[in-house]
Amino acid sequence: MSGCGAVNVLYALPTGGLFSTGSQFWYQDPTYVRDGPEDYDWFGRALAAGDFDGNGYDDLAVGVPWEDMDTTGGTVSDAGAVNVLYGSSMKLQAEGAQFWHQDILTGSTAEPDDHFGYSLAAGDFNGDGYDDLAIGVPFEDILLISIISDAGEVNVIYGFGGGLGASSQLWYQGLGVLGVAEENDHFGYALTALPTVKHKIYLPIVLKNYS
Numbered sequence: 001m002s003g004c005g006a007v008n009v010l011y012a013l014p015t016g017g018l019f020s021t022g023s024q025f026w027y028q029d030p031t032y033v034r035d036g037p038e039d040y041d042w043f044g045r046a047l048a049a050g051d052f053d054g055n056g057y058d059d060l061a062v063g064v065p066w067e068d069m070d071t072t073g074g075t076v077s078d079a080g081a082v083n084v085l086y087g088s089s090m091k092l093q094a095e096g097a098q099f100w101h102q103d104i105l106t107g108s109t110a111e112p113d114d115h116f117g118y119s120l121a122a123g124d125f126n127g128d129g130y131d132d133l134a135i136g137v138p139f140e141d142i143l144l145i146s147i148i149s150d151a152g153e154v155n156v157i158y159g160f161g162g163g164l165g166a167s168s169q170l171w172y173q174g175l176g177v178l179g180v181a182e183e184n185d186h187f188g189y190a191l192t193a194l195p196t197v198k199h200k201i202y203l204p205i206v207l208k209n210y211s
Contacts, residue, residue: 001037001038001039002039002040003039003040003041003042003066004027004028004037004038004039004040004041004042004043005027005028005037005041005042005043005044005045005064006025006026006027006043006044007025007026007027007043007044007047007060007062008023008024008025008026009023009024009025009026009060009091009092010023011023011091022091024091024092026062026085026092027043028041028043028064028083032094032097033083033085033094033097034083034097034099035067035081035099038067038068040066041064041066041067041068042063042064042065042066043062043063043064043083044062044063044064045063045064045065045066045117045118046062046063046065046117046118046119046120046136047060047061047062047063047120048060048061048120048121048122048133049061049122050122050123050124050131050132050133050159051087051130051131051159052084052086052122052130052131052132052133052159052163052164053086053130053159053160053161053162053163054129054130054131054159054160054161055087055088057086057087057088057089058087059084059085059086059087059092059131059163060084060085060087060092061082061083061084061120061122061133062082062083062084062085063080063082063117063118063119063120063135064080064081064082064083064117065078065080065115065116065117065118066078066080066115067079067080067081067101067116067117069081069101069103069110071103071110076110076111076112077112077113078112078113078114078115079101079102079110079111079112079113079114079115079116080101080102080110080114080115080116080117080118080137081099081100081101081116081117082099082100082101082116082117082120082133082135083097083098083099083100084097084098084099084100084133084163084164085097086163096163098163098164098165100117100135100157100164101116102114102116102137102155105155105157105168105170106168106169106170107170108137108153108155108170111140111141113139114137114139114140114141115137115138115139116135116137116140116155117135117136117137118136118137118138118139118188118189119135119136119138119188119189119190119191120133120134120135120136120191121133121134121191121192121193122134122193123193123194123195124159125156125158125193126158128159128160130158130159130160130161130166131159132156132157132158132159132164133156133157133159133164134154134155134156134191134193135154135155135156135157135188136152136154136188136189136190136191137152137153137154137155137188138150138152138186138187138188138189139152139186140152140153140172140188142172142174142181144174144181148181148182148183149183149184150183150184150185150186151172151173151181151182151183151184151185151186151187152172152173152181152185152186152187152188152189153170153171153172153187153188154170154171154172154187154188154191155168155169155170155171156168156169156170156171172187172188173185173187
């Protein structure tokens with residue numbers, strides 16, 4: 001199949017460097033990673049790693065921004081999706097994997113050419129100790145007084161002990177974000193999250209008296 005996409009994962013050695021033995025090769029398939037592979041889905045177009053379930057092992061979010069979504073109303077072309085694989089002591093695993101798309105998020109609807117998952121960023125945005133996932137939808141049409149084509153939006157899914165899904169938020173210019181949504185703004189085209197220190201380290205203070 002052409003352009004369906006895949007992700008290789010190489011694991012680090014304790015002494016440094018990467019080790020090809022035991023590496024993993026992930027792609028969409030009906031058994032392990034939803035959904036089935038299709039031409040030009042571009043699985044792996046965007047990647048983000050974070051500990052979404054707080055078990056001490058990083059998890060991997062994989063953007064599939066050209067995913068076609070099958071709905072009750074028919075196929076929605078290039079709506080986009082995100083696969084999430086969870087980490088464990090046995091590396092990334094398919095068990096418990098998640099498949100996110102706009103139809104299951106508050107305030108969002110899968111539409112043609114939205115490209116949900118075009119960009120990704122992981123970080124603990126609410127400081128609860130679980131990483132969260134920001135998902136760019138830069139070709140989203142925003143409905144205000146009229147439809148604003150390709151204004152763009154960002155979905156945020158919050159993590160908890162069971163993984164992603166504690167709650168979600170929807171952001172676009174004019175909805176909690178400064179600025180005005182305009183045609184071809186592509187809000188969410190690129191995302192990043194600043195690293196945070198999750199554990200405070202208190203160093204002893206040593207006072208010296210030279211008198």
